[in-house]
Amino acid sequence: MAPEARQLKHISVQGVVQGVGFRPFIFRLARDCNLSGWVLNTSSGVEIEVEGTGKSIDRFLGRLAQEAPPLAHIEGLQVTPASPNNYNSFEIRESQQDAGYQLISPDIATCRDCVTEIFDPGDRRYRYPFTNCTNCGPRFTIISDIPYDRPNTTMSKFLMCEVCRKEYEDPLNRRFHAQPNACSVCGPRVWLEKTSGERVECDDVIREAAQLLAAGSILAVKGLGGFHLACDAYSEEAVSTLRKRKRRPDKPLAVMMRHLDEVRKECFCGEEEATLLLSPNAPIVLLRSREDSRIARNVAPGNSYLGAMLAYTPLHHLLLSDFAKPLVMTSGNISEEPIAKDNEEAKQRLRGLADYFLLHDRDIHSRYDDSVYMVVDFHGQARGNLPSEHGEREGEAGYPLAGGALPVEGATRVPLIEKTPQPIRRARSYAPFPVTLPFGTTPLLAVGAQEKSSFCLTRDHYAFVSQHIGDLENVETLEHFAATVDLYKRLFRIRPELIVHDLHPDYLSTRYALEMKGDLPVAGVQHHHAHIASCMVDNGIVEPVIGVAFDGSGFGPDGTVWGGEFIVARLDGFERVGRIEPLPMPGGELAIRKPYRLTIAYLHRLLGNVPELPFMRDISDEERGLIIRQLEQAINTPLTSSCGRLFDAVSALLNIRKAITFEGQAAIELEMLSRQNGDAQSYAYGLTEHDGLQEVRLAPLFNDILREIASGTPVEEIGLRFHETIARLTRDVVTRVAKETGISRVALSGGCFQNRLLLRRTAPLLRSAGLEVLIHRQVPCNDGGISLGQAAIACKTG
Helix, strand or coil: CCCCCCEEEEEEEEEEECCCCCCHHHHHHHHHHCCCCEEECCEEEEEEEEEEEEEHHHHHHHHHHCCCCCCCEEEEEEEEEEEECCCCCEECCCCCCCCCEEEEEEECCCCCHHHHHCCCCCCCCCCCCCCEEEECCCCCCCCCCCCCHHHHHHCEEEECCCHHHHHHHHHCCCCCCCCCCCCCCCCEEEEEEECCCCEEECCCCHHHHHHHCCCCCCCCECCCCCEEEEEEECCHHHHHHHHHHHCCCCCCCCECCHHHHHHHHHHHHHHHHHHHHHHHCCCCCEECCCCCCCHHHCCCCCCEEEEECCCCCHHHHHHHHHHCCCCEEEEEECCCCCCCCCCHHHHHCCCCCCCCEEEEECCCCCCCCEEEEEEHHHHHHHCCCCCCCCCCCCCCCCCCECCCCCCCCCCCCCCCCCEEEEECCCCCCCCCCEEEEEEEEEEECCCCCCCEECCEEEEEEEEEEECCCCCCCCHHHHHHHHHHHHHHHHHHHCCCCEEECCCCCCCCCHHEEECCCCCCCCCEEHHHHHHHHHHHHHCCCCCCCEEEEEEEEEEEECCCCCEEEEEEECCCEEEEEECCCCCCCCCCHHHHHHHHEEEEEHHHHHHHHCCCCCHHCCHHHHHHHHHHHHHHCCCCCCCCCCCHHHHHHHHHHCCCCCCCCCCHHHHHHHHHCCCCCCCCCCCCCCCEEEEEEEEEECCCHHHHHHHHHHHHCCHHHHHHHHHHHHHHHHHHHHHHHHHHHCCEEHHHHHHHHHCCCHHHHHHHHHCCCCEEEEECCCCCCCCCHHHHHHHHHHHHHC
């Protein structure tokens, strides 16, 4: 029998296939399948030629898809027959530059093998804080260009020693072509400095750093994407000092821990949360604190949840092991500034914040904050439709009160997903991995919003949503924004043909876009339409949805401040079909910082008077009078339909939080003090037609809450009933719109849906009405996801 003829196949692979051990995997697989040929990196991905029998090539292709490295993500694979070349062996060839682009791996938490090495006294990398391999370590934060090879990274200045070079060149070694590969002989080094710049002489730098932390010092620690400010998480004194220096009096701080057992001593941590913590992404995960937790109470004041993460670099593992307790690890910056990334920059900007600097000489090319996730537990939240305790009656303002949900004809009950991870901040280890769009795009840049800024660049079927940039409130953050846009454009070979921005004329992102108007076409997209579009493409949906966009504020085309919106949304347009009743914000931005001004305004406008209540006691007669005059004369009192402002007003009304030091504080503390589970009755609210919109009227709600306060109902009960009311009114408006339009899919977006209690009450009610509910899974529901929605809309409207 004649031997089977040799065949040759050329294979092109796209996706995250560089920096993840893909070429050595191909090398081993080809040899195992008795194939000859080659593999190499290009700017577009990985190119392969395999030569052998047809059966061997088929086996190779089957195993390639099934056995690819865990960090690889194959987006495309093309196989083309070619004439045999009579290759004698299989080899890994030098990378080639071309005009294409590739997906780039985010940074990856230290793998188990590397952790074992740094704690093994017999290993040559014992206690080496920059240990890595093809399965872990820095990626995007060190790359300056593609292909992902050492000369295009900040490791280019470190020449490998003979032993590291041997590992790097051995296809059977897990450090084969690990671009950051290094050891204590040839790689980056770590040292301690005082604020004066004087080096701290010691035998073991990391042990010395741990001792300084134990003595109560605050350290600036250089990490993967920038600096952290670290202190003892058990010490209220150390945390208080850090807060004063950082000018962050109340906003929660993140805590880093050694291992999962330590996390579970301080917090409740289910399987889904543990999976996130232990994943290669290693984000901060918001976990409910235990009552007996030893974490200092001022780490997360007024909050039942703790932002916990596990050590994700060798330096972190060693520092946490030596310290033997949790550490506060918060962004290395003064509030609202970008995270510091360079040594000299950090020593200048953080001099007044840190007592010592733990520095190293591996440069960071791109700033990255830590990602933040929450897991929403819908288990047990599906419940019957309890009537309002006040029943069906005419409202005090003379309009009918809302009743039960209207059934959606032909709809079927959609099963609950019990636990769903959702991003709050998308940054390290997630960006720049793209969102795959359900349609092709033209190259464009969407610049997002003002707060929680991100941008989005599109190409082919990909939306490259940037890491969290921060609030665009200063020149430093805008410069970080612009520099990161340039980096993404270079790495992904994108030349935008259109720039998309929010309609708000005063956003710095809008100004950034308009400055380019002479060079490129510019288009504006309404804020809440972008929220809903973001949720749609996050879920791969292009068909129309009923959108519920609840947030703090967004510029409305009618000149008012939107934020409690019901829209019928398509990617190429939207119609506003409902809203929360617009009410005044005396002082504009001042009313956001001082929610009691909202409370006074709402009570005055809705009920005609402001009764004496506990929240009024320390507000001077002069300020009360000024607010009332503003309202009566309509001086600087913009109208808002914002659901976020409604939460703020109720928080102040209940005397929970009357003035805030960070965005969302009043609403968060209201959520935390509310009863979290069980059945609850709804307060009354009106639902009327106004200017062609379903309008939620709030006078009955505030009257009911005032009665509850007067009767001594506990705040936790009022809080739960308020959340239940928002969930019920959402269901009632949505089911009416669904009945009118025939649309049975609803998308929930906007920062208010970071409120777990609100989301847990709302989604089951909608599902019980037979509606399919879309929530965010890849990008945040807050303004960090706006840029994705802007890009999707622009792609469909041109």
